[in-house]
Amino acid sequence: MSNYETYLLAGVAVPFVSFFILMLFGPRIGKPLSGWLAVAAMATCCVLGTLTLVGWLGEVDSGTAAELTAAAGESQFHWADIGSVPIKVGVNLDSLTVIMFFMVTFIATWIFVFSIGYMAGHSDEVDGKSKYHRFFCYLSLFGFSMLGLVISSNLLFLFIFWELVGLCSYLLIGFYFDKKFASNAAMKAFITNRVGDFGFIFGLMMVYFFLGTLDLDGAAAAFADQYASGTGLFDPSFTINVLGWHVSGPMMATLMGIGLFCGAMGKSAQFPLQVWLPDAMAGPTPVSALIHAATMVAAGVYLVARVYRLLTPDAQLFIAGVGCITLTAMALIAIVQTDIKKCLAYSTLSQLGYMIFGLGMGAWIAALFHLMTHAFFKAMMFLGSGQVIEGCHHEQDMRKMGGLIRKMPVTGVTFLIGVLAIAGFGIPSMNLGLGGYFSKDEILAVAWDRAGIGGEGHHSDQDGHHAAASGATAFDLVSDSHEAHNGDDRVAGHALATDDADHAGVLKLMFWCALITAYVTPFYMMRCWWLTFMGKPRDQQVHDHAHESPMMYVPLVVLAIFTVVSSYALFRPLIADAAPALTDAVLVTAYDGHADDANHAKGALINLHGAHDWLFWGVGWSWAIMFLVAIVIYRNGVGLGSKLKSAFSPIATLLEKKYYFDEIYDFMFVRGCRLLASISAFWDTYVVDGIIASLTSKATERFSAFAGRGVDANIVDGVFNGMAVTAFDLSNLFRSPHTGRIRNYVLFTAGAAAVAILLLLFFDPVPDAQAILTSAGG
Amino acid sequence: MIAPKQLVRSIALLTTIATFVLSLWLIGPFLGAGSADAAGMIDIFGSSYGEKLHFVQRADWITSKNFTIEYFVGVDGLNMPLMVLTSFVGLLACLASWNFESWKVNKGIKGYFALFLLLETGMLGTFVALDFFLFYIFWEIMLLPMYFLIGVWGGARKEYAAIKFFLFTLAGSVLMLVGLVAMFFYSSEAVTRYASLATSYRPDVGVLTTGTFDLIELATNQAIQTYFNATDTYFLAKGLQFAPLMFMFLFVGFAVKLPAFPVHTWLPDAHVEAPTPISMILAGVLLKMGGYGFLRLCYPIFPAGGHHWAYCLACIGVISILYGALCAMAQTDFKKLVAYSSISHMGYVLLGVAVMTDAGVQGAMFQMIAHGISSPMCFFLVGVIYDRAHHREINRFGGLWLSMPKYGTMATIGFFASLGLPGMCGFIGELWVLLGVFAARDTFTWAVPMAILAASGVILTAGYILWLIQRVYLGPSKPEHAKFPEVTGREMLILVPLAALCVLFGILPKHLLFDFTNGTLDLIVKTMAAAPERFGSLAAGL
């Protein structure tokens, strides 16, 4: 076991210890101390994560990383057997893990710090009992689960931690569970995620059965092997009969991918399971920042990235489609939001849509890169919003804010950095920019290529591509990024290649949607920022109370710095380093013969805007245009905005109602389910019990009543009383000849005797005695 | 009359503690018997099954010139965990009975604990008996104490519930009695007919010449197996094949206990009316007898019957899962909800064994144990709040977490375990069963739809449990709950071990259970799997 594994395992264990201590002794540890305990634990993790990251960068440089990865795969814990297939779990030690680990611990640490300040303001005294320690207890549990998720080498364990983070999310959304909306939101989040997990379980099943293992690498290897050798799923004769519907192997493989992706749909709140995330903002703001913006919701993206090698082109197309719908639809909703946190939530949804879209489109590196950058700036923005809300005494409505920049300069500035990052701020010709400028726009560029808008030839044209040296810094590579991005594109965009022509229309449509959304994003973000921080204060009372506290803005500053740093350094090279191993599925070769492309473009930070002439203008400056538009509209507060809204009132209403998803789901599923439940219960009480138990229940009831002890009359089958001939009625039937009159007795006996004799005479009881004799004897 | 109440309780507690400690002794021989060991035991029809039994006790009990009924007990991977579970739940239930004086019906403490211990005897006996006759005796012995425990110390409709419980179980077991008699005579016919195959697994017997009640013999003797599962062995009339019919006779008895749709209706009533400790035992142990019966009797002895009814049973399992969950969702009585959730959870057991794949059977076994841990906990949680509120209306609760934080935490653990949260015990069984169903796709056309339906039960379960938690534990604290005392030390003493096990079983399924059980389960699965080949068309399904 290498040091890195030890670090990572220790990093997982530390928050658990913290959780355990806080669970047992939380109330005794008391208010500030339990928070600091959690912070200390998470900081320890962060240190471990940093150590790992730094060390790992060196390993990557020296080329020994692959050996370490392989070695980590060897030492695994035999956890259980499913049937006769062993389930082993270990640390998935590779660049992606390392970088995710660092990202999670780093952000979490600062958010924990922020939380101490935040929770100090929330007294949370209910019934004389503080929930303070419980908050940090849950946060620690979340840290444990999320880190476990990141390092698991086994899909099943990934799933287990996956659910645990879901549990933490549930507990933290419902942290103010004395509020109805909070507990509702928590339940909604958990159940919606369960729907996704339903698919995930099926994905797991198929992986388990068709690939014979739940180990991530093992499954991918088996998948590639099956493809190469034409066995298993790729055996032409493979078919599964599902109610007469014969499913072929590739189809099954697609379903497998989609199943796994269902889990991601739930966790990353992709259409149509997006409904829970905005409601999840009911939780404390640090939770929104940590779980529902930076880390947990990104787990879906992480999952898709992890199982990327199992995805068929069709599955990828599906994923891209879902991502595209999400990113577009959610961005539009964000325009009309007035709640600052909701606005950020929809922007999160949209950005997650981008990531998923990117993965579906083949922009593996870009999507993960976007995950990283997004994590920093979105966490920062949420914390900023928390600062605002806290400062404004729990006012979340942006329409009542305005002009806060004077009262909260640090918050305002850092928030603006976030806005710039998400909007894709950058100067195209200078390779200067923030976060989204590199990551989001790269996704767009890949989509552009895939849609074939930039002209044919990228896919087959290998010659111009050259390998960007692995581990190269971003700045070194800027110059030759034109070609580099093509290579990069190749790395991830392999699988859909042959199908691209078939789906050209769809791909084009998706690209345009994503592009338009790239224009929407700066607009609503600037709207949000402007309404909050600029202009005149619209509610003087709120404005007067506004303040900010150092405990809370230190994390903002740190995250702002990292927003800038993450755009350039550290992350992309490592992601690119992980890319070949995690994406070079055999399908690359299979579908377009460009397996070698996988070796290209390692760690390149590309100037997409320079590479694609059209994108230079089309995307590169989108932020500027839309910022202007937003400022123009909202410079004087909401007045013009609401006029516009009334002008487009049907659309605005549709958006405000979030396309009526909640209502539809409530009607279809919640009410439908409850109706079904009521029917079942009714059925059970009156029909099943009525029929099955009518003999027993009625008789019991009657004899209870008979003995003078009335059991309540509507015992079981009040409605179906007349349905069955009950034992009791039978009893009456049998009793009826006993009239007490001897003559009747004699008559009855004589009659019965006569009948019996007649029967004996004319009815042979055993017509075919011999046949039965033989049959009974076998 | 003489014994003071304290003494009565203490004796009962000491007895249960002693039983529990002794039952731990049973684990001994299984330690170190990992799956690697079990993999070597592939000889299905040979003697290995018998040799793997530990703590075997044999004594002739009823002897006749044609047969011997033995006092034959032994422990293998199938019943060892259930024995430990029984004694464990018995111990906790005894602790839960400690506040006997504060019950609504608080007379007759001696009778209560005497019947309680008698019940435990019956349960342990059922699990440990390896002679069908002995098994049946113990099976029936349980009935009477349970009847009284529900009927005397129960709630408002206790009489109804008690007799209903009794009647349903007895209805199942009388059919088992027919099976008992028939199996004896057919086995004696078998050993005469196929004398050359009738080698017993017991060296001291050699070739079997008489009918038998020995469950291991019935399952392993080739002559008996061949005759029982033959297509042309009839019962009652030509055309009624022996194996399917007998399988059904036995199955009905066990399905009632399980309980499977549609013979489950006794369960909600019995649970609602039973006192808390009895509910714990009912849910924790009694229901497991159904599943145990499948694995001990139905499938090993009539594998062809199992194949014959596979679809039917799997469908019943799926229906139980969904139906139980839906019914649970509609309940407003806290305890009834938990009772229906038991039906739903035990549906997985039926489904798991019905598909006859190794993962399915392992999952069923795990689900039994997991449910045996989580459901007593849930019932005890209900009992805790019932002791304080004296009602169980879900909608009248709310905000209990605020009033009783420790209780809320424990409830969360218990209900999330019941929900099947990964990392807790409920998850493993369900996942394994689902995988098992999926694995049966080659033989079951309906396997995939069934797996989908069964898996959708997971969502329903999450729905009703979360809704329950929301209504009971979340929300603003109600003034009438404010005076509720926090869970006492005694109650924590019951809840904490259960909570710990809920988590531990979720984390270490292999080391806590599968290592002990898989060897035996493998044998059973292999017997099942070999059936179509050995017994031909009868086992080919519907």
Place this chain on the structure above:
Amino acid sequence: MLTIGLMHYLVLSAAIFCCGIFVMITKRNAIGILIGVELVLNSVNVNFIAFDRYSQQPGFDGQITALFVIVLAAAEAAVAVAICMNLYKNINTIDVDRGDALHG
């Protein structure tokens, strides 16, 4: 000229038997019912004697049996009449339909 043979006796006996049964079913008076029983017993006697008389086998088991039946009938009548008296003492009638306190 009609020869009286076994068949005649049997028919007679059957007729008496039926009369007896009829009486038992229709009479409400306990003594009447007892008379019905006596009629049946007498039909039995007729049978036995007739079978014995017309049998080609040696022996007279039938006649002995008839004697036994007469004795049994007498014993039974004695007991029955005593019991009827007891009934009369209790309910002042021997109408058996009145004795329906025991039923169901």
Place this chain on the structure above:
Amino acid sequence: MLAAIELSWYPSLAELGWFAPELALVGTIVVILVAPLILGRSGLRSARIAFAGALVTLLLSVRLVEQVGGGGISGLAPESAAGMLILDKLTILFKIILMLFLTGVTALWVLGSSEKEENGEEFFVLMIGSALGMALMTSTLNLLMMAVAIEAASLPSYAIAGFDKRNRKSAEASVKYVIFGGVSVAIMLYGISLLYGMYHTLNVAIIAQGVANDLAAGQNTVLISMSLFCVLGGIAFKIAAVPFHFWCPDVFEGAKIEVTAWLSVASKAAALVLLLRLVDAFNIGAMVAGHSILTYNGLAWGLGVLAAISCTWGNFAAYRQSNVKRLLAYSSIAHAGYMMMLATIFTLPGTTTSGKPMAALMIYLIVYAVMNLGVFTVAAIVSWQTKSEDIGAFSGLGRRAPWLAVPMVCCLVSLVGLPPFGGFIAKYWLLLALGSKMAETSLAPLSWILIIVVVINTLISLFFYFRIIRTMFLSDDQLPALSPPFLGTAMANLCAVLLLLFGVVLINEPKELADRYTGDMYKPTVVLTSKDVPINAPGDMQVARSVDESDAMQIPALGGAQ
């Protein structure tokens, strides 16, 4: 017949010794009758004498076991092979059971009536008289003897049913009993007369051969069916099988509880043993006549249907009863139905299973006697102390008299037939006996149907038995506590303990006992070829002659029926 017997012949003392138990009973009767003349009237003394008489009979019976060899003895010399009475181990066992039960009932009587009773002498005379009749019922294969024995058992029963003279119900009960009994016996005698007419004999062994021949040939089926049904009717009356059961609930309800207890077991037991003996004789008859026992399929089905209807009827009708004695009457009808099923087992003599039905019956009878005695003891004590026979009188008995309630539960659960009590084991042997026919005859389906009927009836019967349990434990009308007499409590508990022992420990012993006593019951394989030559020496243990040696076997046809 008579001609063959020398007038100078007298039975030897040794031969009379075989008759000792019956003689002892007669002696007891005489002593009870004479004692008051000398010592003055005392019910208690009569009870003691009866008790002693029963014990003496018991001892004499036990002593006979050694003398009776395999195959048993029928009649005295020189008609020893075809006598009117049979002495074999079965009859001895039956007498032992009967006497034990008699002592139990006597004890019950002593419990309830010792002080105030003025007619103790008459009571015991009648009861022992009926016991004598029952003893005779089980030891004959002669139709005349059978009729006489049934009457001997019945007539005293009629009287003791109405023994509570000032009780209207009692009077009514006895009237119904006597009338119903009279009718049944009359009908039975009519059937006997028809059989006599057809086969010119009263010996069942020979009649059975004739019937088998006729049925095989398809002759006389109407007459045979009718006459057999009439004979069966007489026996069914004693068994109280449907549809000859009407007297049973009424009589049980009206009679005193000791009488009810006595009738519920003894008279039914005797009739059942008789029935099984007859069926056995018919089996053997068929075999001797060289026919398959399948000839009697119809009879078996008839009996089986009757039995099935009986137990179902009894159990269902018991549902709504509120009088405990009446409830137990229906219960006894049901149990008689179970036992009657054993009569459907037609087995070939000589096979290993031949003894089984009778053995199963004897086990069932033993257990049934114990559990009924227990139940009646408790019911009697409760009814005496509360002056009520209603089920409500049991309310809260668990609190009022736990030492009565607990044995009552044991007995009732045993009556249901659940482990771990004797009732289950008895039912279990019964089911095994029924099932044992699987590969032997075409009646296997019938047997399995009957088995299923039994188990389903177990379920049905649960209700009314548990109603008593429920009343005792689950409800409480706050009635005052009882002060049960020690003897009664002891008796009830003894019964419960015995049942538990039968259910758990002494499982083999009754079976072995029953096997030993029934295994070599009298087999009427012997056919007289000549009236005056005895084929067997008295007491000879050898089975007489094989079938093919029975030359010139003449089956008298329906003579003279032109």
